[in-house]
Amino acid sequence: MNITVKLFATFRVDRFREKGRDYPEGSTCREVLADVGIGEEELGILLVNGRHAPLEQVLDEGDAVSLFPLIGGG
Amino acid sequence: MNKILRVNMTDLSTALEEVPAAWAGLGGRALTSTVVAAEVDPTCHPLGPNNKLVFAPGLLSGTTAAQSGRLSAGAKSPLTGTIKESNAGGTAAQMFARLGIKALIIEGMPKDDTWYGLQVSNNGVTIVEESDLIGKGNFAVIDALEGKLGKKTGVLTIGPAGEMKMAMANISVKDPDSKIRSHGRGGLGAVMGSKKIKYITIDDADAPGVTVAEPEKFKTAARTFAKAMLDHPVSGEGLPTYGTNVLVNILHESGGLPTRNFTYGQFDGHDKISGETMHETIVARGGKPKHGCHAGCIIQCSQVYTDEQGKYVTSGFEYETIWGMGANCCIENLDDIAEADNIMDDIGVDSIESAVMFGVAMEADVLPFGDGKGVIRMLKEEIGKGTPLGRILGGGTANVGKTYGVTRVPVVKGQGIPAYDPRSVKGIGITYATSTMGADHTSGYTIATNILNVGGYVDPLKKDGQVELSRNLQIATAAVDSTGMCIFVAFPALDIPECLPALIDMINARFGIELTGDDVTELGKSVLKTEHAFNQAAGFTSADDRLPEFFKLDPVAPHNAVWDFTDAEIDEFWNF
Numbered sequence: 001m002n003i004t005v006k007l008f009a010t011f012r013v014d015r016f017r018e019k020g021r022d023y024p025e026g027s028t029c030r031e032v033l034a035d036v037g038i039g040e041e042e043l044g045i046l047l048v049n050g051r052h053a054p055l056e057q058v059l060d061e062g063d064a065v066s067l068f069p070l071i072g073g074g
Numbered sequence: 075m076n077k078i079l080r081v082n083m084t085d086l087s088t089a090l091e092e093v094p095a096a097w098a099g100l101g102g103r104a105l106t107s108t109v110v111a112a113e114v115d116p117t118c119h120p121l122g123p124n125n126k127l128v129f130a131p132g133l134l135s136g137t138t139a140a141q142s143g144r145l146s147a148g149a150k151s152p153l154t155g156t157i158k159e160s161n162a163g164g165t166a167a168q169m170f171a172r173l174g175i176k177a178l179i180i181e182g183m184p185k186d187d188t189w190y191g192l193q194v195s196n197n198g199v200t201i202v203e204e205s206d207l208i209g210k211g212n213f214a215v216i217d218a219l220e221g222k223l224g225k226k227t228g229v230l231t232i233g234p235a236g237e238m239k240m241a242m243a244n245i246s247v248k249d250p251d252s253k254i255r256s257h258g259r260g261g262l263g264a265v266m267g268s269k270k271i272k273y274i275t276i277d278d279a280d281a282p283g284v285t286v287a288e289p290e291k292f293k294t295a296a297r298t299f300a301k302a303m304l305d306h307p308v309s310g311e312g313l314p315t316y317g318t319n320v321l322v323n324i325l326h327e328s329g330g331l332p333t334r335n336f337t338y339g340q341f342d343g344h345d346k347i348s349g350e351t352m353h354e355t356i357v358a359r360g361g362k363p364k365h366g367c368h369a370g371c372i373i374q375c376s377q378v379y380t381d382e383q384g385k386y387v388t389s390g391f392e393y394e395t396i397w398g399m400g401a402n403c404c405i406e407n408l409d410d411i412a413e414a415d416n417i418m419d420d421i422g423v424d425s426i427e428s429a430v431m432f433g434v435a436m437e438a439d440v441l442p443f444g445d446g447k448g449v450i451r452m453l454k455e456e457i458g459k460g461t462p463l464g465r466i467l468g469g470g471t472a473n474v475g476k477t478y479g480v481t482r483v484p485v486v487k488g489q490g491i492p493a494y495d496p497r498s499v500k501g502i503g504i505t506y507a508t509s510t511m512g513a514d515h516t517s518g519y520t521i522a523t524n525i526l527n528v529g530g531y532v533d534p535l536k537k538d539g540q541v542e543l544s545r546n547l548q549i550a551t552a553a554v555d556s557t558g559m560c561i562f563v564a565f566p567a568l569d570i571p572e573c574l575p576a577l578i579d580m581i582n583a584r585f586g587i588e589l590t591g592d593d594v595t596e597l598g599k600s601v602l603k604t605e606h607a608f609n610q611a612a613g614f615t616s617a618d619d620r621l622p623e624f625f626k627l628d629p630v631a632p633h634n635a636v637w638d639f640t641d642a643e644i645d646e647f648w649n650f
Binding site for chain 1: 306307308309311312313315316317318319320321323324327328329349350375392393394515516519522525526527528531533534535561562565632633
């Protein structure tokens with residue numbers, strides 16, 4: 001299934017901004033994270049279609065996964 | 075710190091007072107709010123002789139504690155009519171603290187049209203007449219005063235907006251590079267202008283300095299505290315790399331980025347104004363991607379933004395400003411936004427209030443959405459020059475909304491709502507509604523837990539847990555605001571267990587006392603209750619702890635969220 005993966009802040013370094021990638025049916029966010037080479041301890045925020053989601057969340061065709069390191073501001 | 079400096083602008087007298095026992099344990103916001111609540115009639119006119127303008131460094135200001143250089147400014151706000159505290163970095167807090175000045179209280183007002191400057195030094199404070207600098211922008215004032223008094227002089231200054239008593243007017247503080255940090259919110263610049271004070275200079279030659287009661291304990295705690303700042307990814311990596319503007323993309327992705335005067339939750343042009351883009355631009359042009367607003371800041375969330383020729387345009391280029399002019403006003407050109415930021419620094423207006431105001435002005439067709447050059451022109455030629463249109467705009471968001479018959483006016487208690495949509499980030503909506511300051515995001519920054527996974531996670535799209543989250547953060551923030559600490563210490567404090575105890579240890583070591591975590595919570599609660607009581611006496615009721623109607627009626631995309639708290643649910647906030 002086709003998933004859009006979006007990377008932000010330092011996650012973009014030596015990776016990409018946004019890519020459509022193919023994953024097998026039943027894939028979870030955890031697999032996406034591993035696939036782009038980001039460690040779970042580095043992960044700050046994970047959104048699926050704009051909503052916070054756990055790593056175990058199973059993805060559907062056309063989902064967009066946004067990955068951020070821990071960031072903050074005011 | 076053992077002195078209270080009092081300045082009476084009615085009879086042009088000054089006094090040096092001892093610190094009353096009741097104020098000894100207070101600093102920063104705790105002190106400014108206590109003084110305002112004790113000495114200002116809550117029903118007074120904020121621009122009249124009975125308002126007072128109070129400056130107070132924090133409890134740890136002037137020590138070697140990292141992040142401790144914030145100055146609080148307080149008064150009754152001409153924008154909201156509530157009590158107001160605004161804190162800023164820059165050079166002033168540490169200079170006041172080293173001089174032993176616990177607070178500077180300015181009261182009364184001159185009867186005639188003469189303007190003045192105040193000169194603070196180890197001898198107290200002198201009132202001098204001023205004419206040359208009246209009408210000048212803040213950058214020119216800082217330049218001129220450095221020329222006259224030396225490069226090391228501290229400066230607090232108001233621009234033409236403050237002189238004209240506009241409700242958006244701020245107070246500027248000179249930073250270590252002679253540029254500007256701001257006491258932004260709530261029109262404190264107008265209060266200073268109403269007292270006919272153009273600037274306050276600070277000379278800390280021969281200052282007694284700050285004595286620490288238990289130096290070894292302090293050093294150990296300070297080390298632990300500094301380590302926590304650097305260890306936490308937000309304060310140690312994200313903020314120094316991307317500044318606060320790192321937030322554009324996360325708010326866009328989660329659908330909480332107020333766009334086109336709070337009509338949508340996402341902005342098509344987000345990539346052009348994001349922190350990532352700003353970082354790349356600064357680096358490519360040879361600006362400074364990281365920069366501290368005061369000596370002793372190790373987070374360095376500020377930056378110096380230059381034009382294509384490498385010339386300084388602005389520093390302290392914040393998410394709030396870039397969101398406001400960018401997503402909220404639909405201006406996609408980061409250079410236009412930077413120029414606007416420079417002008418706002420110079421004429422002395424709050425960049426948040428200005429941006430939210432322009433969103434409403436655009437909705438009213440005063441100028442088109444996306445018109446960056448139009449915003450620049452109006453800041454310089456209308457607001458900066460005090461034309462009739464400029465006076466309307468300079469009165470802030472609510473003023474413009476009322477003048478033009480707009481209903482989508484995002485304000486609470488008359489103050490413009492900052493960069494997070496309350497419909498899709500419900501925790502911050504509770505903060506906006508209940509804060510004693512009016513719509514204020516830093517007073518109880520639930521974004522940390524609603525969006526950023528700091529201090530846990532509370533779903534931003536549900537009502538559950540938001541009131542408790544906002545309450546806990548508002549209490550904690552009121553306490554932190556009293557220490558002189560930059561609020562960004564909250565990120566490590568929420569996640570790293572040694573951080574908050576180290577902060578408390580530093581306070582204890584500084585004064586030779588034994589505060590506990592509970593004492594700090596009680597301090598926060600007591601500050602909020604003092605402020606709340608002032609507001610109630612000023613005429614505010616629970617009916618003012620509400621968001622504008624349109625948030626209930628208009629769903630915000632992409633999650634189609636609305637503001638759906640009942641009045642009773644919101645009022646639960648004050649049950650502590």
